[in-house]
Amino acid sequence: MKLKSLLVGLGLLAGMGTAYAEDDPFKVGFVYVGPVGDLGWSYEHDRGRKELEEYFGDKVETTYVENVPEGADAERVITQLAKAGNDLIFTTSFGFMNPTIKVAKRFPKVTFEHATGYKRAKNVGTYVLRTYEGRYVSGVAAGMLTETDTIGYIGSFPIPEVIRDIDSAFMGAKSVNPNVKMKIVWVNSWYDPGKETDAANALMDQGVDVLLQHTDSPAPLIAAEKRGARAVGQASDQSQFAPKAHIFSVRDDWAPYYISVVEAVMNGTYKPSDYWGGFQEDMLSLASINDNLPDDVRAKIDETYEKINSGEFHPFTGPITDNKGNVVVPEGHTLTDQELAQVNWYVEGITDEIPR
Amino acid sequence: MIRVQARTEQSTLMAFASPVLAIVLTLIFGSILFSALDKDPVQALHVLLIMPLSDAYNISEMFVKMGPLLLCAVGLSLCYRANMWNIGAEGQLLAGALGGSAMALQFVDSNSVFALPLTLLAGVVSGMLWAAIPTFLKLNFNSNLILTTIMLNYIALYLLIWAVHGPLRDPQGFGFPESALFSDATLLPVLTDQGRVHLGVVFASVFALVAWLILSKTHLGFKIRVYGSDAPAALYAGFSSKAISWFVMLFAGGLAGLAGVSEVAGPIGQLTPVVSPGYGYAAIIVAYLGRLHPAGAIVASIFLAILYMGGDLAQIEMGIPIAVVGMFQGVLLFFLLACDFFIRYRLVSTRDQVA
Numbered sequence: 154m155k156l157k158s159l160l161v162g163l164g165l166l167a168g169m170g171t172a173y174a175e176d177d178p179f180k181v182g183f184v185y186v187g188p189v190g191d192l193g194w195s196y197e198h199d200r201g202r203k204e205l206e207e208y209f210g211d212k213v214e215t216t217y218v219e220n221v222p223e224g225a226d227a228e229r230v231i232t233q234l235a236k237a238g239n240d241l242i243f244t245t246s247f248g249f250m251n252p253t254i255k256v257a258k259r260f261p262k263v264t265f266e267h268a269t270g271y272k273r274a275k276n277v278g279t280y281v282l283r284t285y286e287g288r289y290v291s292g293v294a295a296g297m298l299t300e301t302d303t304i305g306y307i308g309s310f311p312i313p314e315v316i317r318d319i320d321s322a323f324m325g326a327k328s329v330n331p332n333v334k335m336k337i338v339w340v341n342s343w344y345d346p347g348k349e350t351d352a353a354n355a356l357m358d359q360g361v362d363v364l365l366q367h368t369d370s371p372a373p374l375i376a377a378e379k380r381g382a383r384a385v386g387q388a389s390d391q392s393q394f395a396p397k398a399h400i401f402s403v404r405d406d407w408a409p410y411y412i413s414v415v416e417a418v419m420n421g422t423y424k425p426s427d428y429w430g431g432f433q434e435d436m437l438s439l440a441s442i443n444d445n446l447p448d449d450v451r452a453k454i455d456e457t458y459e460k461i462n463s464g465e466f467h468p469f470t471g472p473i474t475d476n477k478g479n480v481v482v483p484e485g486h487t488l489t490d491q492e493l494a495q496v497n498w499y500v501e502g503i504t505d506e507i508p509r
Numbered sequence: 510m511i512r513v514q515a516r517t518e519q520s521t522l523m524a525f526a527s528p529v530l531a532i533v534l535t536l537i538f539g540s541i542l543f544s545a546l547d548k549d550p551v552q553a554l555h556v557l558l559i560m561p562l563s564d565a566y567n568i569s570e571m572f573v574k575m576g577p578l579l580l581c582a583v584g585l586s587l588c589y590r591a592n593m594w595n596i597g598a599e600g601q602l603l604a605g606a607l608g609g610s611a612m613a614l615q616f617v618d619s620n621s622v623f624a625l626p627l628t629l630l631a632g633v634v635s636g637m638l639w640a641a642i643p644t645f646l647k648l649n650f651n652s653n654l655i656l657t658t659i660m661l662n663y664i665a666l667y668l669l670i671w672a673v674h675g676p677l678r679d680p681q682g683f684g685f686p687e688s689a690l691f692s693d694a695t696l697l698p699v700l701t702d703q704g705r706v707h708l709g710v711v712f713a714s715v716f717a718l719v720a721w722l723i724l725s726k727t728h729l730g731f732k733i734r735v736y737g738s739d740a741p742a743a744l745y746a747g748f749s750s751k752a753i754s755w756f757v758m759l760f761a762g763g764l765a766g767l768a769g770v771s772e773v774a775g776p777i778g779q780l781t782p783v784v785s786p787g788y789g790y791a792a793i794i795v796a797y798l799g800r801l802h803p804a805g806a807i808v809a810s811i812f813l814a815i816l817y818m819g820g821d822l823a824q825i826e827m828g829i830p831i832a833v834v835g836m837f838q839g840v841l842l843f844f845l846l847a848c849d850f851f852i853r854y855r856l857v858s859t860r861d862q863v864a
Contacts, residue, residue, distance in 0.1 A: 182825070188831060188832070189830075216824070216825055216828065217824065218821055218824045218825055218831075219824065219830070219831050220831045221821070222783050222786040223781060223782070223783040224772065224777055224781065224783045224784050224785060224786060225573065225705075225772055225775070225776035225777050226574075226786055226817075226821075228705070228776065229570045229573070229705075229818070229821070230821050230825075232566070233821060233822065233825055234825055236566070237825050237826065247685060248687075248781060248782070248783060251687075251690070251778070251779065271683055271685075310674070310686055311674065311684070312683075312684055312685050312686065313683055313684050313685075316684075341667075341670055494683060495683055495684070497684050508674065508675075
């Protein structure tokens, strides 16, 4: 019954007047949580999509749906992409996890890839960025540049990814400045220029002179520029918004992964996995490092980047103690990806509590 | 010269002609818009307006979207009839989702037959309580209902976000802000073996009929209508404005709460930070498009559900950006409301007037 109605549906869709060439291209669908816009999370995924099209030319045809709410609508949009004949569908926000799993069950021949989630299935893989790598370098730069020994972090939601990055940034800062302190403000949003500006100003009012952000808008950079502070850009190259304040941007680059997955599915070699990409995989980069940085800071940024990029150094290598005195990473151990996915503690020295 | 003149009574002809006029104007505008973007206008309009109803899956999805819109809009229609400017359906919906989830999560490992009824009841009561706050404030302190209901929308949203990051978070969820998945006993039964249309749309239709009967057949409905069109007359007739206000607000709050709990116990199946894409606000448009009549709300909620879905389909089928879709939808709503102007007013040439 289900299959039959599905076929009827597909027949209707095909009859819609969309004429396909004899040699059908491999169809890839993308679901974005935000509008594509000019920068940020969804923009970077779309940049990956465009590079994917460029790389494969006529062999691949892509479709995207932007601004999809993470409620009941996500499942419909993903289903419709599958119904429209897409062979591979990337769902690019955490809130799409359960809808992706549900749709994947009904379309076993379609491959699904979900960004930042933890549920996988026979035809569902997950992928995530090692943003903590960029965050560590940001922390190193912030620790050297701060004159008040106080850096600020604008958090989005207290989920493991964000907690992990706060830890990483703080460990980076501490490695170059033992006196450094960190103040954290949560804005409970991934993109809210108004709240991000308020948060940035509130932090600077408390003596913060270097801002790190886990949110998408350039608002904190703009606020920092106005008040002579410094800041690191997130997800996209944000140097244009703050020519003086901008230290560098940690830029996401999804294209290498998208190209490799499409290739694997086309060749029939695809296996769902939990993929982590960072500096080494060219999925994270330091964009537009500012020329106005002091030489020693610039040198330290390059050195730290190189150490992480070569695999010589991993920020989550023991011994690490949390801020309650428990040893969370014993000496000689480096957190595995599985362990990284569950970080829910602040490292020693962060005088704050994770909101519960 | 042409000038605007108020009609002595509403034009029945224009009440029916206005939507037709609006749709014709929108089709003309849409054709120009899509042609300018090098998209086939006929195909674009087809995808936007007809494809959402093109197969069984899409129709079932249309009902999924229609349910919460209709539930909220029916309640709002009654409120607006009684001059209670309740802008708080969104908050009442979220309160219902939150209250219902708190109850549903008591039954995660249970298949008790009471799980679903108690969950629905918790949702309805939460929505009513959330509507009771601004009603109490208005009736006792004469606070502005529009402002209090809007503010309570945000409070409800942040309460929900707090709960899903805190007490209601899935203990096995790696700290991500989502509740555990509800047990099957807590989920609304699905009506077809394909698609996700669930009992919620039945609730919505039943309550639309109930509201219609209340308005047209009962003494209470008569009081609401009189109070709304001429408050002094209603008071002179001895109707209690307090009772009317309480009734419409609690009715609307309960229905919005039911809409909320039907989303989490329906297509979503768990509490997530995003429960509603703004159904409570869109329902205001639905209520007005339906001319504050429950039957009109049914037609209008179907219409808006189609528009929502058409927007996604236009992106999938034709690569039309969401901004363009939004522009088209905005223009359509604008024409619909603008053409209603001719129900109450007409254009006359001043020369005729003199003669």
